[in-house]
Amino acid sequence: MSVCLSCSSNDSNLLYDFGELPAVNKFFSQDDVDSEKKYPLVLNYCKVCFLVQIEEVPPAEDLYQDYHHKSSASAGNVDHLKSFKDFIVDNFDLKTNILEIGSNDSTLLNLLNEEGFDIIGIDPAINLNQDDKNVISSFFNTEIVEKISNNYGKFDLIFGLNVFAHSKDFLDMFLAANELLKTDGTFIFEVAYADKTILKGNFDTIYHEHVCSYTLTSLNKVLSIAGFKIIDAYEIDTQGGSLRLMCKKLSTNLKTNNRFTKLLDGEKKLGYSEVEFYESIAKSIQTKVDKINQFFEALYEKNKKILFIGAPARGVVVINLVKSLNKKNCIVIDDTKEKQNKLFPGTHIPVTQWEKVDFGNYDIAIILSWNYSDYLLDKLTSYGFKKDVYTLIPDIKKIS
Numbered sequence: 001m002s003v004c005l006s007c008s009s010n011d012s013n014l015l016y017d018f019g020e021l022p023a024v025n026k027f028f029s030q031d032d033v034d035s036e037k038k039y040p041l042v043l044n045y046c047k048v049c050f051l052v053q054i055e056e057v058p059p060a061e062d063l064y065q066d067y068h069h070k071s072s073a074s075a076g077n078v079d080h081l082k083s084f085k086d087f088i089v090d091n092f093d094l095k096t097n098i099l100e101i102g103s104n105d106s107t108l109l110n111l112l113n114e115e116g117f118d119i120i121g122i123d124p125a126i127n128l129n130q131d132d133k134n135v136i137s138s139f140f141n142t143e144i145v146e147k148i149s150n151n152y153g154k155f156d157l158i159f160g161l162n163v164f165a166h167s168k169d170f171l172d173m174f175l176a177a178n179e180l181l182k183t184d185g186t187f188i189f190e191v192a193y194a195d196k197t198i199l200k201g202n203f204d205t206i207y208h209e210h211v212c213s214y215t216l217t218s219l220n221k222v223l224s225i226a227g228f229k230i231i232d233a234y235e236i237d238t239q240g241g242s243l244r245l246m247c248k249k250l251s252t253n254l255k256t257n258n259r260f261t262k263l264l265d266g267e268k269k270l271g272y273s274e275v276e277f278y279e280s281i282a283k284s285i286q287t288k289v290d291k292i293n294q295f296f297e298a299l300y301e302k303n304k305k306i307l308f309i310g311a312p313a314r315g316v317v318v319i320n321l322v323k324s325l326n327k328k329n330c331i332v333i334d335d336t337k338e339k340q341n342k343l344f345p346g347t348h349i350p351v352t353q354w355e356k357v358d359f360g361n362y363d364i365a366i367i368l369s370w371n372y373s374d375y376l377l378d379k380l381t382s383y384g385f386k387k388d389v390y391t392l393i394p395d396i397k398k399i400s
């Protein structure tokens with residue numbers, strides 16, 4: 001068994017073995033699909049700190065060399081960044097000097113700059129930030145700490161949104177944040193909350209990019225290892241359910257807020273620090289995977305023609321676990337231009353656009369972007385699709 005990425009214990013248990021999966025955000029064309037690679041996807045949990053984590057992480061360049069995710073690309077995300085900006089404006093004065101970890105295309109950095117804050121970003125995506133003089137083009141880790149503090153000193157406030165679950169070096173990132181923070185400085189970050197995903201058996205957020213699925217229980221441990229005390233915790237709606245944590249250095253005199261204590265106690269009651277709980281989750285994942293396979297086997301035997309709606313990362317995970325699928329009978333529609341005229345990762349079903357589909361040819365539609373199912377169902381109806389429409393997660397459900 002592997003060593004825990006957080007507490008370094010050797011005591012981890014298997015939660016679920018997904019087999020080999022491709023990189024979920026890499027779409028190949030017919031010409032270069034032979035170069036697609038698959039990687040083991042094994043999900044473990046640590047029996048000491050209860051962090052849910054992937055056993056083996058593919059090389060970062062395999063996952064991210066073609067990375068084109070932009071903060072500003074989704075309206076929902078920009079709205080969230082605006083609300084985070086308001087949170088900073090409400091809680092900090094303009095003398096606060098700020099470091100943003102994972103500043104991406106500087107959407108949030110610019111919003112705070114416009115408010116008058118002194119803010120520096122750090123992000124490895126050179127293609128997104130090469131012209132921005134307020135952004136350091138680098139991964140964030142303890143190796144870069146000295147260079148940053150020599151140039152900018154230490155910070156009153158350091159924050160990072162959705163960056164600490166994506167790297168196996170998250171502990172080193174937390175340590176680096178601690179080193180760069182002033183003694184009475186504040187560290188804030190947001191991560192997806194496993195309470196809303198894998199710990200409900202919804203396994204479709206598990207892929208190679210998501211190294212960790214955090215609970216407050218597991219975060220409390222890793223943050224104390226990195227020299228932080230959690231002062232406050234908020235549950236927020238982004239990414240289908242996330243945590244926003246406010247931390248200070250361990251030496252702080254500040255007391256922990258009740259919100260945090262309540263959430264942590266709630267996790268304890270749910271069994272998040274007991275092996276039996278994770279064993280029950282393993283069973284519930286297996287049950288969901290089995291049901292999905294039975295569903296597709298019935299379609300396969302009847303030679304049904306399937307229209308998949310959406311090719312999100314979460315859909316790639318689910319469809320790659322299906323054993324009986326005749327790709328000649330399937331097509332995928334996705335709105336993202338970079339995915340169109342390419343092949344769905346792993347199964348190589350063609351991905352196309354709405355305008356090119358003859359909807360009368362298909363016997364069933366399955367919405368893979370189930371978090372947008374209302375919108376997509378309306379769109380299917382507007383294109384004249386009259387057959388049954390299903391979603392697969394959280395459970396298989398006929399929605400029309």
Ligand SMILES: [Zn+2]
Pocket residue numbers: 004005006007008009046047048049050051
């Ligand atoms: Zn651990």
